[in-house]
Amino acid sequence: MSKNIQSVRGMNDVLPGESEFWELFEETVRGWLKSYGYRPIRMPIVEPTPLFKRAIGEVTDIVEKEMYSFVDGLNGEPLTLRPEGTAGCVRALIQHNLAAQQPQRLYYMGPMFRHERPQKGRYRQFHQVGVESFGFAGPDVDAEQILMGARLWDDLGLDGIRLQLNTLGQPAERASHRAELIAWFERHADLLDEDAQRRLHTNPLRILDSKNPAMQEMIMAAPKLLDHLGDASLAHFEGVQQILRDAGIPYEINPRLVRGLDYYNLTVFEWVTDRLGAQGTVCAGGRYDGLVEQLGGKPTPACGFAMGVERLIALIREAGGEPAVPGVDVYVVHQGEAASRLAPRVAERLRDNGIDVLFHCGGGSFKSQMKKADASGAAFAVIIGDDEATAGEVTLKELRTGDGQPGQQKRVGVDDVAGEIMNSLMDWEEA
């Protein structure tokens, strides 16, 4: 076992049985995005390393210790497996000047890579659906994207996903709050635990998240960002909330809701569940008005969010959601030389008529072939022996009688099988 090559830690195969859940999820998601007018965009999985350093922030955990970065040995170029999708999407937007004429609503789905310690709901190759809008400055698009989430959970048959909302204000407002916050923590340095000490100058907002009881009182009294927000920021936040209230979407304002990526401003939101243990965030996003310009484009307001596919699929499976059983309509059983020459033609003829056919390969007795026909989930077996072959006929047998009795069977001319089967399948759908 140890001699065999295994998949890289934290990078998983999705096998039949689970992959159907992925396909169901993807179909649902595509229909949902289409209903909001978002259009697909596909970016490379590998991007120049500086893109992520500039977009995400040099001192974030992602950039400092989680990126799969390497130098292309063939030309010396520093490259990185994308740890998130927004940076690449913005890069593409700028490169192709997509927002020059019209605002854009875009989405993508695919693998992302972060070198973290794997856990349930956290993998080194994980998958996200990313949704981004460019060119809309008002709170309406923020609210639209939040409403989208609510609808998707419903489409997926999920409940118990709660919305948390916050505003980060504008960079200047945040900076003044941050300065005051650091000063506050420094005044109470004697209370700070080791974790907080470490984060004091890297990510002081995270200290507000500390669960250390000894620090709670001091944290509660710490300076509030809300007190640093100007009228415009407050109005934007209120605008988002107004639409949510009108839509009847419950939410909780969480002043400690912060982003791990530096590019966010104003609205931030997170959809969370408590059914996934430590990895409870299933979808998160917000506004990032400064990023396009920061990456060299024209100033362009932007707002987006990303969903964790593995986490959502785990929830779907836990909720008992089942994809449609992937079965074929017909299993073709055949034995004998003449029959085995006729059988492929019959199978192709059926497929010409839109019928899904599993063709038996590998020979074996009729008995063993019938077992496989049954296990395939097919509604019918088309049985071809040399008797049928010489008569230009096949035996059509029902497999799903539902009452444990052997299915009816009859001989049908080769030209009539497709018609017979289509009629029966239609009858079943009506019933």
Next chain:
RNA sequence: GCGGCAUUAGCUCAGUCGGUAGAGCACUGGAUUGUGAUUCCAGGUGUCACCGGUUCGAUCCCGGUAUGUCGCCCCA
């Protein structure tokens, strides 16, 4: 990256107070001539994750490694 727990047949698991192992499901074949899902019969050497140590002897004790899992950190 840190700490706890786990790792036995394809799957879900039992077991050996240290003497190299079992069940259910699944799978394959059979119960007379060309037919499934029920029933009956038959079929498993699986380096008991890997490497090393202690021991006459280790799957079972000890150490390390790998992988998973829970929590922390972080985040989708």
